[in-house]
Amino acid sequence: MRKEGDAMKLILALTTFLLLQTSFARDEYQLGVVLGAPTGISGKIGLGGNRSIDGVIAYSLADDLSLEFHADYLVENAYAFHINAASPLMLYFGIGARMAVIDKDRHKHDGDLAIGPRAPIGLNYKMVNPNLEFFGELALCMDLVPETDADLEGGLGLRYRF
Numbered sequence: 001m002r003k004e005g006d007a008m009k010l011i012l013a014l015t016t017f018l019l020l021q022t023s024f025a026r027d028e029y030q031l032g033v034v035l036g037a038p039t040g041i042s043g044k045i046g047l048g049g050n051r052s053i054d055g056v057i058a059y060s061l062a063d064d065l066s067l068e069f070h071a072d073y074l075v076e077n078a079y080a081f082h083i084n085a086a087s088p089l090m091l092y093f094g095i096g097a098r099m100a101v102i103d104k105d106r107h108k109h110d111g112d113l114a115i116g117p118r119a120p121i122g123l124n125y126k127m128v129n130p131n132l133e134f135f136g137e138l139a140l141c142m143d144l145v146p147e148t149d150a151d152l153e154g155g156l157g158l159r160y161r162f
Contacts, residue, residue: 028045028046028161028162029043029044029045029046029161029162030042030043030044030045030133030159030160030161030162031043031159031160031162032133032157032158032159032160033157033158033159034056034058034135034137034155034156034157035155035156035157036061036153036154036155036156037060037061037153037154037155038056038058038059038060038061038068038070038153038155039058039059039060039061039155040056040057040058040059040068041056041057041058042054042055042056042157042159043055043056043159044074044133044159050075050076050077050078051073051074051075051076052073052074052076053071053072053073053074054071054072054074054094055069055070055071055072056068056069056070056071057069060100066100066101066102066103067100067101068098068099068100068101069098069099069100070096070097070098070099070118070139070141071096071097072094072095072096072118072120072139073094073095073096074092074093074094074120075092075093075094076090076092076124077090077091077092078090078091078092078093079091081123085125086127086128087125087126087127087128088125089123089124089125090123090124090125090126091121091122091123092120092121092122092123092124093119093120093121093122094119094120095117095118095119096117096118096119096120097115097116097117097118098114098115098116098117098118098141098143099113099114099115100113100114100143101113101114102114102146112146113145113146114143114145114146114149115143115144115145116141116142116143116144116145117141117142117144118139118140118141118142118153119139119140120137120138120139121137121138121139122135122136122137122138123135123136123137124136126161130160131160131161131162132158132159132160132161133158133159133160133161134156134157134158135156135157135158135159136154136155136156136157137153137154137155137157138152138153138154139152139153139154140152141153
């Protein structure tokens with residue numbers, strides 16, 4: 001019962017986040033998947049220039065977490081790595097927050113919601129036809145509630161640009 005309540009809080013937070021994103025969006029929308037830790041659905045909304053907001057709702061493959069949601073404010077195109085391709089690999093970084101349901105059997109915080117900041121850094125590659133974006137990301141996450149803990153997350157993903 002306790003886990004269901006935390007999952008509902010997470011869904012409510014995601015809905016609020018998506019509504020806020022829609023009201024500020026000015027550029028392009030992206031939707032896709034991310035594989036790794038966590039694995040799930042990824043979305044991104046451009047804010048104009050080289051700024052965007054991304055979010056993921058996923059199932060964490062970490063030993064002690066289950067359902068996860070995170071969102072980040074990103075500075076994109078921070079540096080270009082020119083490769084032998086149609087467009088360069090672009091570096092991005094940002095700051096955001098993560099919420100995840102703790103799933104530790106026989107642990108005092110089993111079923112609680114872990115909340116804290118995250119700092120992602122990654123590379124993306126944009127294709128023009130089809131309108132796809134490939135990305136790889138590492139993020140340092142720190143849970144502040146209900147107890148202090150640190151994690152390193154990483155994933156590879158693909159999003160379609162609308």
